[in-house]
Amino acid sequence: MSVSIDLSGKTALVMGVANARSLGWAIAQQLLAAGCRVGFSYQGERLKGELDKLLAGHENVWTQQADATSEDDLSALFGRVKDEFGGLDYLVHSIAFAPRAAMDGRFLDTTEADWNTALNVSAYTLVSTCRHAETLLRPGGSVISLTYHASQKVVPKYNVMGVAKAALEATTRYLASEMGAADVRVNTISAGPMRTIAARSIPGFGTMYEKAAEAAPLGRNATPDEVGKLALFLLSDLGSGMTGQTVYVDAGSSIMAMKIEN
Numbered sequence: 060m061s062v063s064i065d066l067s068g069k070t071a072l073v074m075g076v077a078n079a080r081s082l083g084w085a086i087a088q089q090l091l092a093a094g095c096r097v098g099f100s101y102q103g104e105r106l107k108g109e110l111d112k113l114l115a116g117h118e119n120v121w122t123q124q125a126d127a128t129s130e131d132d133l134s135a136l137f138g139r140v141k142d143e144f145g146g147l148d149y150l151v152h153s154i155a156f157a158p159r160a161a162m163d164g165r166f167l168d169t170t171e172a173d174w175n176t177a178l179n180v181s182a183y184t185l186v187s188t189c190r191h192a193e194t195l196l197r198p199g200g201s202v203i204s205l206t207y208h209a210s211q212k213v214v215p216k217y218n219v220m221g222v223a224k225a226a227l228e229a230t231t232r233y234l235a236s237e238m239g240a241a242d243v244r245v246n247t248i249s250a251g252p253m254r255t256i257a258a259r260s261i262p263g264f265g266t267m268y269e270k271a272a273e274a275a276p277l278g279r280n281a282t283p284d285e286v287g288k289l290a291l292f293l294l295s296d297l298g299s300g301m302t303g304q305t306v307y308v309d310a311g312s313s314i315m316a317m318k319i320e321n
């Protein structure tokens with residue numbers, strides 16, 4: 060079955076594409092295929108080359124460097140959005156970071172500095188980007204971010220990032236409650252494990268990836284393409300009645316308390 064969605068005339072900003080494996084790229088590909096005009100922000104200059112390669116041959120795209128923790132960078136980025144698009148329909152926040160040391164050791168040993176970094180980059184930046192986007196977002200607009208089930212249940216080694224994702228999910232609800240008055244929706248996608256750069260920084264990710272697939276009702280992990288399709292649903296008018304939600308695309312692994320072989 061194929062459903063085609065026409066987003067020509069719509070505009071999107073996608074934050075957090077590092078390479079072809081990035082979940083932000085899976086989402087951007089769906090937006091581009093639907094005819095949406097897309098601006099991309101990348102964290103630092105070393106990521107520009109990879110993004111330029113991905114976008115070669117695409118029309119209706121532009122890129123700008125923006126560290127999401129910098130108010131100056133966000134001001135410049137949303138100034139660019141205004142210049143390029145006039146207004147914004149869709150905002151994709153696909154950004155997270157925690158220092159490796161905070162995931163290598165015990166949760167009990169999380170330092171204040173690592174806690175602040177993880178929560179700042181992975182949760183607070185959704186607040187700050189939404190604040191910068193607020194006056195540009197058009198009625199019917201939609202914001203999404205990416206979260207993970209370690210917010211709800213303990214995933215060994217995920218540590219402070221699980222707390223950051225819990226904050227991101229709560230942030231989604233608070234933003235949704237305030238931005239709904241302007242007819243803007245805010246949701247977060249809870250994706251199962253996927254092999255990206257961010258995932259590689261989680262100790263034992265390979266084992267986690269295999270266990271999640273074994274436990275999942277579908278007997279596999281969800282794919283970045285499936286994240287992209289859910290994103291298209293939540294961003295577009297298909298998801299018009301949904302806001303403040305954490306929506307899972309994980310082949311069902313999060314519903315399982317345990318798996319017992321028969």
Ligand code: NAD
Nearest residue numbers: 075077081082102126127154155205206252253255256257
């Ligand atoms: P990725 O490494 O491809 O993307 C993470 C992005 O965050 C990178 O582009 C990086 O540059 C950006 N970033 C980090 N700090 C930043 C900052 N200060 N300013 C601007 N950008 C910054 O990995 P990914 O897995 O595609 O991660 C995207 C999102 O998906 C993250 O929120 C991640 O937690 C979430 N997620 C990933 C998985 C998974 O298994 N890969 C599962 C669930 C949720």
